[in-house]
Amino acid sequence: MTKLRPINSNDNLALKKIIQDALKSYNLDIAGTAYFDPELDYLNEFYDAKPNRQYFVAVDEANHVYGGAGIAEYDLENHVAELQKLYLSPAARGQGLSYQLLDKARDFAKQAGFKKLYLETHHNLAPAIHVYEKYGFQEIARPLKAAQHSTMDKFFILDL
Secondary structure, X not given: OOEXXXXXXXXXXXXXXXXXXXXXXXXXXXXXXXXXXXXXXXXXXXXXXXXXXXXXXXXXXXXXXXXXXXXXXXXXXXXXXXXXXXXXXXXXXXOOHHHHHHHHHHHHHHHOOOOEEEEEEOOOOHHHHHHHHHHOOXXXXXXXXXXXXXXXXXXXXXXX
């Protein structure tokens, strides 16, 4: 049985490995992706730094980390949050965890006062794109503003 909870410092190393392994498996262990994000070493501190950020972790009864998803501010003036770093280990895929994490992230974003949820991804990540589209995200032609991850070439928005 898997549960979702907020990130803590004990999760950082496992999440970094899950994120980097997933990106590498899709040939995205390159500049311009989350693979090289400096906050991967301290994800919990990054998300704990501001009250309108949160990262949810999927764990089993033994606290083994299967993945997670984060929310952070993107465009405060327009009340837009960004869905960040939704990744799962291979063992956790295909069990609906992505949708559970999306529910938690969406609910947090709403409670934090955001009106829209934005995300950037890459065409290589077809399984993720399928999840986003099925969840109700709408593809948009270009990033809402300059993309943090310059390699990303797919952009989505969800009204909250």
